Amino acid sequence: MIVGKLKDVDEIKDMLPEDLESLFIIGCGTCVSVSLAGGEREAKSLRDLLELYFRSQGRDVKVNTATIKRQCDDEFIDSEELAISEHDVVLSLACGVGVQHLGIKHPGKMILPGVNTTFYGRNSDVGEWEEMCLGCGDCILDDFAGVCPVARCSKSLINGPCGGSQDGKCEVDDEIDCGWDLIYNRAKEIGQLDRLLSYEGPKDWSTARDGGVRSHKNPEFFSE
Amino acid sequence: MAEYISKLEQLLEEGEFVVCSEMGPPIGADPEFIRKKCDDVKGYVDAVNITDNQTAIIRMSSIAAAKIAMEEGLEMIIQITGRDRNRIGIQSDLLGASALGLSNVLCLTGDHQCFGNDEDAKNVFDLDSVSIIKACQQMTEEGRLINGNELKTEPPRLYYGGAHNPFADPFEMHMMKLEKKIEAGMKFIQTQCIYNLEKFDYWMEEVRKRGLHEKCHIMAGILPTRSVKALRMMKKFVAGMDVPDYTIERMEAAEDKKAEGVKMAVDIINHVKEIEGVRGVHLMPVAWEEITPVVVEKANLYPRPEV
Ligand code: SF4
Ligand code: SF4
Numbered sequence: 001m002i003v004g005k006l007k008d009v010d011e012i013k014d015m016l017p018e019d020l021e022s023l024f025i026i027g028c029g030t031c032v033s034v035s036l037a038g039g040e041r042e043a044k045s046l047r048d049l050l051e052l053y054f055r056s057q058g059r060d061v062k063v064n065t066a067t068i069k070r071q072c073d074d075e076f077i078d079s080e081e082l083a084i085s086e087h088d089v090v091l092s093l094a095c096g097v098g099v100q101h102l103g104i105k106h107p108g109k110m111i112l113p114g115v116n117t118t119f120y121g122r123n124s125d126v127g128e129w130e131e132m133c134l135g136c137g138d139c140i141l142d143d144f145a146g147v148c149p150v151a152r153c154s155k156s157l158i159n160g161p162c163g164g165s166q167d168g169k170c171e172v173d174d175e176i177d178c179g180w181d182l183i184y185n186r187a188k189e190i191g192q193l194d195r196l197l198s199y200e201g202p203k204d205w206s207t208a209r210d211g212g213v214r215s216h217k218n219p220e221f222f223s224e
Numbered sequence: 225m226a227e228y229i230s231k232l233e234q235l236l237e238e239g240e241f242v243v244c245s246e247m248g249p250p251i252g253a254d255p256e257f258i259r260k261k262c263d264d265v266k267g268y269v270d271a272v273n274i275t276d277n278q279t280a281i282i283r284m285s286s287i288a289a290a291k292i293a294m295e296e297g298l299e300m301i302i303q304i305t306g307r308d309r310n311r312i313g314i315q316s317d318l319l320g321a322s323a324l325g326l327s328n329v330l331c332l333t334g335d336h337q338c339f340g341n342d343e344d345a346k347n348v349f350d351l352d353s354v355s356i357i358k359a360c361q362q363m364t365e366e367g368r369l370i371n372g373n374e375l376k377t378e379p380p381r382l383y384y385g386g387a388h389n390p391f392a393d394p395f396e397m398h399m400m401k402l403e404k405k406i407e408a409g410m411k412f413i414q415t416q417c418i419y420n421l422e423k424f425d426y427w428m429e430e431v432r433k434r435g436l437h438e439k440c441h442i443m444a445g446i447l448p449t450r451s452v453k454a455l456r457m458m459k460k461f462v463a464g465m466d467v468p469d470y471t472i473e474r475m476e477a478a479e480d481k482k483a484e485g486v487k488m489a490v491d492i493i494n495h496v497k498e499i500e501g502v503r504g505v506h507l508m509p510v511a512w513e514e515i516t517p518v519v520v521e522k523a524n525l526y527p528r529p530e531v
Contacts, residue, residue: 154336155307155347159354160401162333163389163416164463171463172336184397199404202311202355202370 001030001122002095003129004037004115009049015112017089020061023050024087025114026080026102027067028094035129038093038115040067046093046114062087071098077105084109120151137207137214143195145187150203152179158200229364229383230327231299231531232271236412236441240529241497242504244301244414244443245516246273249289251282258289261513262296268517269507270528271299273330273414277308280340287321294325301385302326305334310350311370315359322380329384330414331356353386354404360384361409385412385441390427391420391466399430406439413440414506417447419455420466421495428499437501444496448489448509448519450482451475485512486519493523 016023025043033039043065054061066083069076071094084090084102089110092099095117103111119131134151140158141148150156154172161180164171168181187193205211228234235242245265250257265272272293276286283289290300302321304314318329333353337345351359355370360382362368367379386405392398402413418424424444431437449455452475459467471488478484489507496502505525509515520526 155333155349155352157333157349157352159352159404161392161397162352163387163392163398164335165392165398166463167393172338180397181394184394184400193400197400197404199354199358199408201358202351205350 001034001120002032002097002117003035003119003121003131004032004095004117005035006037006042006046006093007114007116009046009053012046012091012112012114013050013053016091017110020059020088022062022064022087023089023091024083025050025063025065025091025093026071026084027065028071028092028098029067029069032093032095032098032115033067034123035121036127038095040065043067043093046091072101074105077102135208136203136205137211138204140203143200144183145190145192145195147179147183147186149179149183152177152182154179156203158203160196229381232301232328233383233411234531235270235529236503240270240504241525242271242441242443243269243520243525243528244271244273244504244506245269245513246275246506246508247289247293247513248275248278249284249286251284253284255292258284258292259296262293262298264514265516266297267528268520268526269298270504271301271328273301273303273506273508276303276305276332276334277340278303279335280307280337280342280345282340282342287317287324287326290321290326291324299328300326301328301330303330303332304356305332306349306351306353306356307334307337307347310348311355311359314351314356315363315369318360318363318382319375319380322382327381327383329360329382331360331384331386331410354401354408357384357386357405357410358408365409383411384409385414386410387416388413389416389464390418390424391416392464395427395430399434402436403434406436410440412443412503414443415445416464417445417508418492418496419471420468421492423466424496425499428501432501441503442501443504443506444492444502445506445508446489446492446519448485448507448512448515449475450485450512450515452481454510482515486515486522489519490523493519493525497523 025047027040027043028038047063047065051063066080091112091114092102093114099113120133121129121131124130131151136150149158154170165178165180170176170178187196247261274286274290277283286302290302294300331353337347359370363380364382367375388402455467455472458465493505507516
């Protein structure tokens with residue numbers, strides 16, 4: 001899923017226009033809801049905090065919230081059409097995709113981001129998420145015992161560990177597991193060490209963002 | 225001796241026990257800084273590595289600095305890392321280095337930028353140490369770029385090596401990478417600095433078992449130090465450094481720390497010199513570069529051979 005982190009309230013306050021009269025906070029019920037960043041719970045508590053803040057400033061700002069299933073999909077955002085039009089500003093707690101989708105659907109409306117979109121990750125423990133994939137567009141997990149060198153090595157190395165890998169930890173931080181240690185151990189476990197020995201030419205990055213902004217069409221919908 | 229690409233290659237191929245040292249370019253644009261450092265080591269070492277923004281701290285480019293040092297009469301080894309340039313930048317710089325007469329290259333992945341003062345920089349790592357070695361090999365021996373295109377004029381003349389840490393765990397995983405580098409054509413290795421001789425001996429034994437010492441010249445890394453503090457810091461903070469307690473105790477017990485630092489370095493050199501497959505030493509005193517000639521003399525490695 002896409003993992004996010006709710007922005008600091010002070011940063012959100014600074015984004016809001018001074019002459020704001022009404023704010024609509026829209027949570028998103030899918031990924032960022034699961035990563036406890038921008039779901040219904042976060043939307044409501046942010047509303048309470050901002051209401052308190054506006055009151056302490058003697059400002060009369062109306063703050064409402066709603067949470068929709070997926071902000072990146074027309075199917076779900078249509079229901080909030082009217083409410084969006086009735087507020088000065090929308091603060092979206094979706095990932096960067098949702099924020100922009102709302103903007104495309106509501107030209108002329110100020111849509112602000114309330115969440116920092118961090119990575120594609122998994123729920124690794126209660127309240128903990130870990131980066132797993134970088135969306136490189138050409139998945140090579142099959143060559144690396146199912147552990148991604150692109151996302152899980154801090155340098156995206158594909159020919160083995162750097163000299164900084166020590167005791168299973170990455171040179172960048174003791175809190176980070178060395179991706180190559182994970183690759184090596186899993187390859188050993190499943191008897192695929194030999195596959196790590198072949199030289200990997202530099203990766204083709206043209207399928208990643210380096211190739212330009214990406215989009216794709218499903219041929220089922222676009223055949224002649 | 226036109227068939228040799230560089231003096232370093234000639235010495236290694238002709239079986240001399242080679243002495244290298246290391247130089248960091250200035251954080252600034254003063255060429256005099258480099259010239260002065262050259263005077264310190266001239267005649268005492270066969271070749272000098274010049275670092276490439278080591279520990280991710282911005283310094284004068286290794287190629288520019290190496291050119292200045294070469295004009296002072298030193299044989300240089302430019303270090304090149306994958307951190308700051310992609311395959312386009314690296315291959316272009318390798319062609320430029322060769323055109324300037326800088327043929328020796330040490331290919332490294334590079335420290336992460338978090339070690340320096342620009343943690344907020346975007347990193348590259350398009351090529352890693354293995355693919356930089358491969359790029360050198362393809363350009364030099366096949367006259368081709370990584371993308372397969374042929375060079376339009378003279379191919380570069382590069383003599384390329386890499387680094388290895390004999391103390392990194394898990395041992396097998398790091399050996400795997402070493403073998404990949406050798407397969408990619410690496411001609412020489414400079415190792416991480418050695419304090420733990422038992423472990424180094426074990427590594428060399430494994431190297432010989434696999435015949436790697438016959439495919440690539442190995443130079444042992446030596447880091448002379450003059451304080452207990454420096455040893456402790458390395459043990460604790462430098463990833464992959466193995467400083468045994470007995471080394472620290474020995475320094476603690478010494479009255480004259482500088483003399484002891486030199487003695488320790490000389491002892492290690494004398495030890496590795498006797499190991500089958502060790503073809504030289506790479507001295508890298510940190511912030512104590514003026515000690516290099518002293519160590520070389522005390523280890524009976526002076527004078528250096530003429531070629
Ligand atoms: S190889 Fe690419 S697509 Fe596959 S997990 Fe890694 S980043 Fe994601
Ligand atoms: S320590 Fe491991 S994860 Fe970190 S950069 Fe090196 S190989 Fe990658």
